[in-house]
Amino acid sequence: MARLVVIGGGAAGMSAASAARRTAPGLEVVVCEAGGFAAYGMCGIPYYLGGVIADPRTLLAYPPAEFRDRRGIDLRLHTRVTGIDPAAHQIRVAGPQDGPDADGAPLRYDALVLATGADPVLPPVPGPSHPRVVTVRSLDAAIGLRGVLERGQIRRAVVVGAGYIGLEMAEALTERGIETEVIEALPTVLGTVDEPIARLAADEVTRHAGLRLSTRLEAVHGDDDGLTVLAGGTRTRADLLVVATGVAPATGLLTAAGADHLPGGALITGPDMATSLPDVFAAGDCAALHHIVLGGPAWVPLGPAANKTGRVAGTVAAGGAATFGGIAGTAVVKVFDTEVARTGLTLAEARAAGLDAVATDVVSRSRAKYYPGAVPLHVRLVHERGGRLLGGQLAGREGAATRVDVLAAALHARATVADLAAMDLAYAPPFAPVYDPLLTAAIKAGAR
Amino acid sequence: MARLVVIGGGAAGMSAASAARRTAPGLEVVVCEAGGFAAYGMCGIPYYLGGVIADPRTLLAYPPAEFRDRRGIDLRLHTRVTGIDPAAHQIRVAGPQDGPDADGAPLRYDALVLATGADPVLPPVPGPSHPRVVTVRSLDAAIGLRGVLERGQIRRAVVVGAGYIGLEMAEALTERGIETEVIEALPTVLGTVDEPIARLAADEVTRHAGLRLSTRLEAVHGDDDGLTVLAGGTRTRADLLVVATGVAPATGLLTAAGADHLPGGALITGPDMATSLPDVFAAGDCAALHHIVLGGPAWVPLGPAANKTGRVAGTVAAGGAATFGGIAGTAVVKVFDTEVARTGLTLAEARAAGLDAVATDVVSRSRAKYYPGAVPLHVRLVHERGGRLLGGQLAGREGAATRVDVLAAALHARATVADLAAMDLAYAPPFAPVYDPLLTAAIKAGAR
Numbered sequence: 001m002a003r004l005v006v007i008g009g010g011a012a013g014m015s016a017a018s019a020a021r022r023t024a025p026g027l028e029v030v031v032c033e034a035g036g037f038a039a040y041g042m043c044g045i046p047y048y049l050g051g052v053i054a055d056p057r058t059l060l061a062y063p064p065a066e067f068r069d070r071r072g073i074d075l076r077l078h079t080r081v082t083g084i085d086p087a088a089h090q091i092r093v094a095g096p097q098d099g100p101d102a103d104g105a106p107l108r109y110d111a112l113v114l115a116t117g118a119d120p121v122l123p124p125v126p127g128p129s130h131p132r133v134v135t136v137r138s139l140d141a142a143i144g145l146r147g148v149l150e151r152g153q154i155r156r157a158v159v160v161g162a163g164y165i166g167l168e169m170a171e172a173l174t175e176r177g178i179e180t181e182v183i184e185a186l187p188t189v190l191g192t193v194d195e196p197i198a199r200l201a202a203d204e205v206t207r208h209a210g211l212r213l214s215t216r217l218e219a220v221h222g223d224d225d226g227l228t229v230l231a232g233g234t235r236t237r238a239d240l241l242v243v244a245t246g247v248a249p250a251t252g253l254l255t256a257a258g259a260d261h262l263p264g265g266a267l268i269t270g271p272d273m274a275t276s277l278p279d280v281f282a283a284g285d286c287a288a289l290h291h292i293v294l295g296g297p298a299w300v301p302l303g304p305a306a307n308k309t310g311r312v313a314g315t316v317a318a319g320g321a322a323t324f325g326g327i328a329g330t331a332v333v334k335v336f337d338t339e340v341a342r343t344g345l346t347l348a349e350a351r352a353a354g355l356d357a358v359a360t361d362v363v364s365r366s367r368a369k370y371y372p373g374a375v376p377l378h379v380r381l382v383h384e385r386g387g388r389l390l391g392g393q394l395a396g397r398e399g400a401a402t403r404v405d406v407l408a409a410a411l412h413a414r415a416t417v418a419d420l421a422a423m424d425l426a427y428a429p430p431f432a433p434v435y436d437p438l439l440t441a442a443i444k445a446g447a448r
Numbered sequence: 449m450a451r452l453v454v455i456g457g458g459a460a461g462m463s464a465a466s467a468a469r470r471t472a473p474g475l476e477v478v479v480c481e482a483g484g485f486a487a488y489g490m491c492g493i494p495y496y497l498g499g500v501i502a503d504p505r506t507l508l509a510y511p512p513a514e515f516r517d518r519r520g521i522d523l524r525l526h527t528r529v530t531g532i533d534p535a536a537h538q539i540r541v542a543g544p545q546d547g548p549d550a551d552g553a554p555l556r557y558d559a560l561v562l563a564t565g566a567d568p569v570l571p572p573v574p575g576p577s578h579p580r581v582v583t584v585r586s587l588d589a590a591i592g593l594r595g596v597l598e599r600g601q602i603r604r605a606v607v608v609g610a611g612y613i614g615l616e617m618a619e620a621l622t623e624r625g626i627e628t629e630v631i632e633a634l635p636t637v638l639g640t641v642d643e644p645i646a647r648l649a650a651d652e653v654t655r656h657a658g659l660r661l662s663t664r665l666e667a668v669h670g671d672d673d674g675l676t677v678l679a680g681g682t683r684t685r686a687d688l689l690v691v692a693t694g695v696a697p698a699t700g701l702l703t704a705a706g707a708d709h710l711p712g713g714a715l716i717t718g719p720d721m722a723t724s725l726p727d728v729f730a731a732g733d734c735a736a737l738h739h740i741v742l743g744g745p746a747w748v749p750l751g752p753a754a755n756k757t758g759r760v761a762g763t764v765a766a767g768g769a770a771t772f773g774g775i776a777g778t779a780v781v782k783v784f785d786t787e788v789a790r791t792g793l794t795l796a797e798a799r800a801a802g803l804d805a806v807a808t809d810v811v812s813r814s815r816a817k818y819y820p821g822a823v824p825l826h827v828r829l830v831h832e833r834g835g836r837l838l839g840g841q842l843a844g845r846e847g848a849a850t851r852v853d854v855l856a857a858a859l860h861a862r863a864t865v866a867d868l869a870a871m872d873l874a875y876a877p878p879f880a881p882v883y884d885p886l887l888t889a890a891i892k893a894g895a896r
Contacts, residue, residue, distance in 0.1 A: 011882065044818055058818040193506055292872070303882045304875045325870030332874040341874055369494055370506040401879035402850035405871070405886075409854050412871050413861030420839050421772030423853075423860050424740070426780040427752045429492050431849035434459065434751045438853075 001028050004317050005091060005109040006254075007081050010031025010042065011303060012284025013115030014061070015310030017073045020113075025331045027318050029072070032079040032093055037139045038064060043303050045142045046165065049149060050172030054065035057144055084112070084253045086277040092434035103182060111279045111317040115265065115310060116307055118247035118285040118301050120337060123160065123217050124183075129337045130222030136165055148240075153180050157240040160217045162189035164333045167201070170209045171336050173242075181210030181238075183231045185245075192331065194346045196361055197380060200395040202337040217245075236376050247301060249286045255329070262288050266299035271323040273313035283313035290326040293344045293390055293411055294353055300329050329391070330408045333400045341404035344391025344411045347382050356385050360417075360445035364437035366399035368429035375399075379441040381407075387446065388417035392438075399437070406438055417445040449476050452765050453539060453557040455529050456702075457481025458490065459751060460732025461563030461757030462509070463522045466563075468766035475766050477520070478555070480527040480541055485587045491751050493590045494613065497597060498620025504591055511521060532560070532701045534725040538801060559727045560701055561764040562715065566695035566733040566749050571608065571633075571665050575807045578670030581689045582603045584613055596688075602626050605688040606677050608665045614692035615649070618657045619784050620688075629658030629686075631679045632663060633693075640779065642794045642843045644809055645828055648843040652786040652858050665693075695749060695848060697734045710736045714747035717770040721761035731761040738774035741792045741838055741859055742801055746779050777839070780849045784884035789852035792839025792859045804833050808865075808893035812885035814847035816877035823847075827889040829855075835864035835894065840886075848887070854886055865893035 004020050009031050017031050020033050031038065039061040040045035040385045047053045055064070066439035067073040076093075079101050083092035083154045090108045095101025120135040127133070134145055148154060155172045159166050162184035163403035173180040182189075182205060188198035189205060206213045222228075226239045249265040258267040266288035285301035287309060315322040330343040350357035360381045367374035377396035383389050392407035410420050421442035427434050435443075452468050454461045457479050465479050473699050479486065487509040494500045505511070515521040523540075528548050530716035532538035537557045544551025568583040575581070582593055596602060605621045607614050610632035621628040630637075630653060637653060653659045663680035670676075674687045697713040708724035714736035720731045733749035735757060743793040753775050763770040778791040798805035808829045815822035825844035831837050840855035841846035858868050869890035883891075 029877060041816060041818065041877065041882065043875070043882075047819065047877055052820060053818050087638045169633075205802065281505055302875065303888075304872065304884075308883050328872035330872045330874045332876045332879055334876060334878045339879070343872070343874070368489060368492060370489065371495065371502050372500060401874060401876070402847065403853070405851070405873045405884070406853045406857050408872050408874070409857035409861065409863075412547065412867065413857065413863070414697070415857075415861070419860065424752065424774070424776035424791070424856050425853045426778045426791070426849060426856070427488065427491070427750065428782060429495055430782045431787070434491075434755050436752075436853070438678045444672070 001026065002110040003028040003108065004111045004113065005266055006031045006109060006113045006115055007091070007312070008115035008117055008284070009038030009075060009077070010115060010117050010284060010306065011039065012117070012306040013113065013308035014039035014213045015068065015069065015307050016113040016115055016283050016314030016317065018071060019314030021071050021073060021295045021317035023320035028069055028074065030074045031076065032081050033075065033077050034080040035138050035140045036077050038067065038075055038077065038309070040139050042137070043138065045136055046146050046172045048134070049142055049146055049169070050175045052175070056139060059139065078254045081253065084257050084416030086257050086280055089131070089279065112281065113313045113317050114189050114251070114275070114280065115284045116250040116286045119250045120243060121246045121248050122243055123245050125217050125219050127222070130220070130227065132222065132227055132239060133220055133243065136169055137247070148264050154239040156238050157242060158183060158236065158238045158422060159242045159244060159279055161244035161246065162205070162211070163191065163244060163246060166242070167205060167333065167335050169242050169244055170205060171334070174208050181212065181236070183212045185214070185216045187214045189213070190340060192346070193340060193342050194359065194380060195340070195350060197340060197378065197393045197395045200378060201335045201338060201340050204335050208336045245284070249299065251286050254280070260331040262297060262299055264299060268297055268392050272316040273309050273324060274316065279351055281313040281317050283309040289324065292326040298327070298329070302331055328408045328411045330404060332404060337397055338395060339398065339400035341400045342391070342393040343404050345382055345409040346390070346391060346393065350390045357382055357389060357390055358385055358448065360441060360448065362441045362442045362444055363438065365397055365433055367431060368433050371429040377437045379437045381417060381441050381445045383417050384443055385448070389415050389417055389420060402437060411430035418443045421446050449474065451476040451478060451556065452559045452561065452877050453555060454479045454561045454762070455539070456563035456565055457523060457525070458563060458565050458732060458754065459487065460565070460754040460758035461561065462487035462515065463755050464563055464731055464765065465515065465630060465760030466519060467759040469519050470766035471763050472890055473765035474488040476522065476690060479524065480529050481523065481525050482528040483586050483588045485560040486515065486523055486525065488587050490522050490585070492628040493584055493587065494616035494620045497584070497590055497594055498623045500623070504587060525623060527731030528699065532705050534705050534728055537727065539886065555581070555664055559764050560729065561640045561733045561761045562699070562723070562728065562730045562734055564698040564734045567621055567698045568691060569692055569694045569696050571693050573665050574666050575670070577667030578668070578675065579585070580687060581668055581691065583691050585648050585695070586615055591631065597624055603688060604686050604830055606684065606686045607629060607690045607692060609692035610653070610659070610876045611639065611692060611694060612779070614654060614690070615690055615781065615783050617690050618653060619782070622656050622799065629660065629684070630662045631663045633662070633664045635662045637661070638781070638788060640794070641788060642796060642807065642828060643828065645788060645790070648826060649783045649788050649885045652783050656784045695733070697747065699734050702728070703880050710745060710747055712747060716748050717765040718766040721757050721772060722764065724784040729761040729765050731757040737772065740774040746775070746777070748775055750779055771776030776859045779850060786843060786847055787848035788843045789848045790839070790841040791891055792837070794831055794839060794841065798830055798838045803838060805830055805838055806833055806896065808889060809895065810885065810892055812888045814844055815879060815880055819877040822859045825885045827885045827888045829865060829893045831865050832895070835866055837863050837865055837868060841848065865890045869894050
């Protein structure tokens, strides 16, 4: 019987395994997952840590039994892949003592899907590894950290890094009454949005937590009483240090084997999620994906594409046909009480790509001006001087999260700002002004 | 000096006047408005009546002085147009005693914009006109009605008609503690959505107010103590009867003069909002507009198109260049605590248009399933068997209002359900599941 091996039991890997099973009922499907959980919503971890979600099992899309018993997928937890030999079509596996991979014997595959995700990148600072210096990337670790948080042992925390995870963690910690400071090496938070939007997010952070920008973590020292954190020339004490300074594709096994990849390690994939190695596919955060605005590969590790590319990789690896349509770089994050959303290219990204781009900003309202609860909504459109829409960003206490999808749809349609201005968008006083903020922005952009 | 006359001071008319002023600073711009207010948000009236909005002046986009003093627009309130002579390029006007039109002399125009909106259609029932039998179409009348409501004289109300205005009025009245019953001649509420979505809206109505479907108003009798309402063979007492049985284009003056129009009276317009009569334009609820899915004229009287077509008509009437891109029939309504939204064609409309249409329904969730506050969101996609998207409808306690705009954008792009399924939509647990409900619906639709 032909065998598909999937490395990684996250969203991409389990989507691949399930799609392969649907495509080829007779295929043997093995999933090797290094951790103790599979198919969980990693994006929910900050909310689990903050207490918004009580039970970590609710983060599981399906329990392991669903895969093993109902879908016939050989899901092997606590099973680490230690080597890949593409020429021999086999991998080397270190599994638990009581499992099939205890002996470390090679595992042959007919097709392989790499869905190893991304690993946290730690800042290169002196300081010991310490149980109170943590990253937020696995549910196993999060369950341990939540226990620490619930025992009330953390009074002061420092979060290093002001990206999506760093800001979500700052919110989670402050919701537990922990005095929290965020330090960020860059001069703005959220490097994935332009400065005017980042400033709104930063303002929101400072209403709830400490924030020091342009501040590097210089050292961490642990002792019996906690941590001493040296950052920006200042020494502070903390009971917890959360490192959220970004992630890198976990592709060492394949890049060492010669797979084509971007400089940062993300694997180059085709529309069918095939890598440059025979019978090896990649999906999720370890893969570079076709960016519909850039027209080339980009590495934007986010949940929706992980699920979709997993489905494509598993279908194709099992002998079926599927293609991935590409990413627009759409993302949204809740920063305390503010929604920050983006799609396409920022102005900085567009100019870095050599495009003749400008940005048009408007501050409109989330509802009719006379309707209670209307709040300012900042819309930034990034577009070519000729009118082609390249991207958009929104920030406000409501109305940003779903509106960004209209811009994503416009990017998929290769719309101009005039096309956007002509769109017939919904109006009712509780939900939007008669000229939706997106239309107001598009009209202004079209007049340039 | 050349003169532009605009008939109607609502959203379309004042947009036309302002656009004309910007286009041709030397043009004389006269606006004749039959009522006592101009440029107000008619869609806000139910919220003003319900008490959500305190001051009716907040419904005004701008006060009259803004138009008269700052924009140089000759805005004439309480001024009714009684005749139009397209051949002679003049209208007949009845204005207040102290105004320029007191003598009823003809007013010559070089260009005319008809922005008369739509008038309520009253059910053809016996019964006297009575001060407690009201429609909801003008701010002048609403101010009087609000006084009645605030004096606590209304304990029981009947709303005739379960369209947008009828359901918004039911909400407004119940918010004031008034026992309210909605009666509707059709077997469903909201004739602009298909039955599954209408049923969700009807369920929501019945949680807050009485609802009798397939029930015709048969007679109303007024006496000193209030009203006797005969409907569906049942006689009930009420202190107020709100008639919200729809509207018809207020185009009698122009159709009598020979302007091309749809059977119901809506004026046929070109992309520049010109009617078939020389130098006569139309905008807003009195005009039929190009429907991007039907590919022909349709009458869908809603606020956003009124503003946009007013702007186009005024620009072109003043000698400038502009075109209206068409409507998708996008609309959203708050039905008590439920959002109901639609765009494009319903299944019924698509089949009536001769299209080989099917509908795909999914019930997904407004947020990640594990995130608090996630509620069911019903998505219906209407599409051709071949995959072309024709329309969509959503209903849920959150997440419908703005999501429908993604479908509107897809309709403008002539997308298929496969195109929609490939869109990179935003994900974060507080705002959407990792597969947005729109994607779940599109994937299911594509598999048919």
